[in-house]
Amino acid sequence: MKRLVLTKKEIFTIPNFLTLIRLLSVPVYMTLIILGGLENSHPQYYVYIGLAVMVFAASTDLFDGYIARKYNQGTYLGQLIDPIADKAMHIGCLIALIVVGYIHWVFVIFLALREICMVVVGSFLFNDVNIKSNMLGKVASAILSIGMIACFFHPYISKLWGEYGLDWIVITVGLVLNWIAAINYAIDASKQYKENKLAEADKQGKENADEEEGGAEAAVNSEEKSDKEEIE
Numbered sequence: 001m002k003r004l005v006l007t008k009k010e011i012f013t014i015p016n017f018l019t020l021i022r023l024l025s026v027p028v029y030m031t032l033i034i035l036g037g038l039e040n041s042h043p044q045y046y047v048y049i050g051l052a053v054m055v056f057a058a059s060t061d062l063f064d065g066y067i068a069r070k071y072n073q074g075t076y077l078g079q080l081i082d083p084i085a086d087k088a089m090h091i092g093c094l095i096a097l098i099v100v101g102y103i104h105w106v107f108v109i110f111l112a113l114r115e116i117c118m119v120v121v122g123s124f125l126f127n128d129v130n131i132k133s134n135m136l137g138k139v140a141s142a143i144l145s146i147g148m149i150a151c152f153f154h155p156y157i158s159k160l161w162g163e164y165g166l167d168w169i170v171i172t173v174g175l176v177l178n179w180i181a182a183i184n185y186a187i188d189a190s191k192q193y194k195e196n197k198l199a200e201a202d203k204q205g206k207e208n209a210d211e212e213e214g215g216a217e218a219a220v221n222s223e224e225k226s227d228k229e230e231i232e
Contacts, residue, residue: 015064015082022085025057026092033093033152037100047100051152054093058145061086086141087115093148102154103171110175111144114182137181144174 029050036046064082094108147170150157157165 014067018060018064018067019082019085021060022057022089023081025053026088029053029057030092030096033096034099037096037102047152050096051149054089055149058089090141090144090148091115097148097151097154103148103151103168107168107171107175111178114175114179118182118185136177136184140174140177140181143170143177147171147174 032046032050032053035042036044036048036050061082091108091111094103094111097103098105098108147167150167150170154165154167157167
């Protein structure tokens with residue numbers, strides 16, 4: 001069973017620093033997107049500066065995993081905060097795009113519900129299962145990222161495709177895959193939980209059987225000793 005122990009070696013690593021950059025970038029690009037996207041506020045190119053900040057921050061996700069593996073800097077803390085940073089980037093970007101009208105609010109509701117379900121399930125099974133990310137989850141995350149980047153150009157896409165354009169279609173596909181990945185995670189977690197409980201029950205049963213067998217042997221030895229003493 002893994003336990004979170006915060007030490008300097010656990011905290012001060014390059015992968016964790018890169019993850020922190022992703023987290024700190026969220027309010028920065030959200031502010032730029034909102035300022036540039038609202039009419040009569042700031043120049044529209046603020047939106048694309050925000051996009052550049054987000055893309056730069058997202059690129060750190062590629063390097064932190066590589067560095068963690070190559071230089072053995074993977075930590076349990078990093079495993080916890082890395083997905084939090086990824087989800088914060090997605091949700092932060094979606095909220096900012098909703099504020100400026102580049103995307104419909106329904107999308108962020110479905111994404112937030114999915115994350116809430118994962119957090120609730122994870123809180124109950126945190127110490128009982130070890131669910132690793134799978135390829136479907138990574139593909140869903142990548143498609144969501146592509147869809148959100150496309151949404152930065154929604155004013156132009158909507159002129160060609162209509163309000164529900166190619167950018168919103170990509171977001172929809174990403175959300176569907178995201179929910180399917182969540183269901184797979186839940187099924188995997190359920191299987192692991194049942195297997196762990198069965199293993200614990202078997203272990204407990206063997207321990208009880210050993211104790212009973214040991215008690216029986218001790219009783220037999222005691223009787224044999226008593227009989228021997230009586231004979232003598």
